[in-house]
Amino acid sequence: MTAYIVRRLLIMPFILFGVTLLIFGMLTQLSATQRAALYVADVPKKGADMQRVIDQYGLDDPIPQQYVRWIRNVARGDLGFSKTGKEPVATLIWRLLPASLELAIWSALPILLIGIRLGILSARQHNRLPDHVMRVFSIIGTSTPSFVAGLLLLMVFSARLGILPTGERLVPNNQGIVDDASQWISVTRMYTFDALINGRLDIFWDALKHLILPIITLSYVNWAILLRVMRSSMLETMNQDYVRTARAKGLDFNTVVQKHARPNALLPIITLGGGLMIGLMNGVAITETVFNYPGLGKRFVSAASNLDIVTVLGFTLFNGVVLIIGNLIIDMLYATVDPRVRLN
Numbered sequence: 001m002t003a004y005i006v007r008r009l010l011i012m013p014f015i016l017f018g019v020t021l022l023i024f025g026m027l028t029q030l031s032a033t034q035r036a037a038l039y040v041a042d043v044p045k046k047g048a049d050m051q052r053v054i055d056q057y058g059l060d061d062p063i064p065q066q067y068v069r070w071i072r073n074v075a076r077g078d079l080g081f082s083k084t085g086k087e088p089v090a091t092l093i094w095r096l097l098p099a100s101l102e103l104a105i106w107s108a109l110p111i112l113l114i115g116i117r118l119g120i121l122s123a124r125q126h127n128r129l130p131d132h133v134m135r136v137f138s139i140i141g142t143s144t145p146s147f148v149a150g151l152l153l154l155m156v157f158s159a160r161l162g163i164l165p166t167g168e169r170l171v172p173n174n175q176g177i178v179d180d181a182s183q184w185i186s187v188t189r190m191y192t193f194d195a196l197i198n199g200r201l202d203i204f205w206d207a208l209k210h211l212i213l214p215i216i217t218l219s220y221v222n223w224a225i226l227l228r229v230m231r232s233s234m235l236e237t238m239n240q241d242y243v244r245t246a247r248a249k250g251l252d253f254n255t256v257v258q259k260h261a262r263p264n265a266l267l268p269i270i271t272l273g274g275g276l277m278i279g280l281m282n283g284v285a286i287t288e289t290v291f292n293y294p295g296l297g298k299r300f301v302s303a304a305s306n307l308d309i310v311t312v313l314g315f316t317l318f319n320g321v322v323l324i325i326g327n328l329i330i331d332m333l334y335a336t337v338d339p340r341v342r343l344n
Contacts, residue, residue, distance in 0.1 A: 103211060154291070
């Protein structure tokens, strides 16, 4: 296992190098004047002032020198200045990350637990009524765009019934929810968890209400995917010789499913579920935009719509790093569960 982890860790720098090279290659397609405008809050009006910015950042230097300088800036957390966010890109990502992470955490439990259970139920009731219902459910889920599902939920639960809010969630320490801002202890910068830490169930409920509809939207779409994969994996596993042998020995069907079929059928879910979680952590652009949720995904859409190139590329670099680290963790989990992977 140690040798497998070491091999994966040795590959990571090369993958990161490829990601940074690709993103820097996109930057080099812009002229020096265009790139200079990405590093300053106020674009100089005079040509001489713009040239000073170009000279300051070495944008006329040879490409290898520019790449090395850019990598050093990235290592220091300097990803440029966001025109749409009116602040450095690194600061913008750091400020919005807790909101996306909070949505990812609350969405992960229903997505994984219910999606896997539905897949197992469908496989156990193969070609029976529950199986047919689950298959129709998965087809509708995979063919329904997330923005359509989100808008339907908003129309029903917000516009018509008025049960759940539609606007952006409130910030406890600067919008009058807390009488004295010093009384609010921000530990995680995730409102639901900080509200529990501060013992404020009213703030917890307000933050949770803003999460319910996005969670349902993300869960419904991902349930359909997990259901199909888990169902096919379970059916394949239950046709294996060792499962037939266990049944021939007289073991109860439920015991065979729980102790023999399910653990092996879960192997593909590790890869698929891990990928879904990485996507949630990087910010779900469409869902966050539909529900006006202040996360990374919504800001990415805003930056792309306003041609804020440096913000888009900064987010792309961040997403690439998260994806690489997440895939490393997935590979390690897969190798832990399935010894054949690390022995190959």
